[in-house]
Amino acid sequence: MLLVGWLVIGALLAGCEDANLGALQAHLDTLRHKPQGQIAALPEMPRYATASYDQAYRRSPFVAEAIEEVKPADVTPLPDAERPRQPLEAFELDSLSLVGTLTVGNTLSGLVSAPDGAIHRLFKGDYLGRDYGRIISVEPRGLVLVETVRTPEGGWSERLQRLDMAEQESDGGSRRQR
Numbered sequence: 001m002l003l004v005g006w007l008v009i010g011a012l013l014a015g016c017e018d019a020n021l022g023a024l025q026a027h028l029d030t031l032r033h034k035p036q037g038q039i040a041a042l043p044e045m046p047r048y049a050t051a052s053y054d055q056a057y058r059r060s061p062f063v064a065e066a067i068e069e070v071k072p073a074d075v076t077p078l079p080d081a082e083r084p085r086q087p088l089e090a091f092e093l094d095s096l097s098l099v100g101t102l103t104v105g106n107t108l109s110g111l112v113s114a115p116d117g118a119i120h121r122l123f124k125g126d127y128l129g130r131d132y133g134r135i136i137s138v139e140p141r142g143l144v145l146v147e148t149v150r151t152p153e154g155g156w157s158e159r160l161q162r163l164d165m166a167e168q169e170s171d172g173g174s175r176r177q178r
Helices: 002-014 021-033
Strands: 097-104 107-113 119-122 133-139 142-150 156-164 175-177
Touching: 097 156, 107 133
Parallel strands: none
Antiparallel strands: 097 107, 107 119, 133 142, 142 156, 156 175
């Protein structure tokens, strides 16, 4: 059996001897030097119109915006947790309605109706609503207040709110504008 294996290997190696490679190389050289047939000419290069890009001054959509850091001078002070709470701070601002204003001497005050039916007389500096709303101005038909609310980042910011007196033809509720 071993002898048969050696004979097969010998036959295979005998097929690898020089098979007139010189003639094959000469034929390939003549083909390289004298190509036959027509070679098509290269097409003309197309001309492209250049476009001007006038948005280079704008922010790239592929670069993240720089996050502005809050400077200590811009930080809103924390609400005073030690301050005694006023009665209208127990209610949401949406549930309160301005039912009138009252002027005594030169002092203007607002009359606010609470959900429990009680009417409260408020002055500039009084608090109402659950977001630490402090009245900064009493006007003949509305109250302007600033609320201190928590930001999504965990800090505090101030926002202006307005509690207006309801119009006569409306449903009697107050109107708020942000």
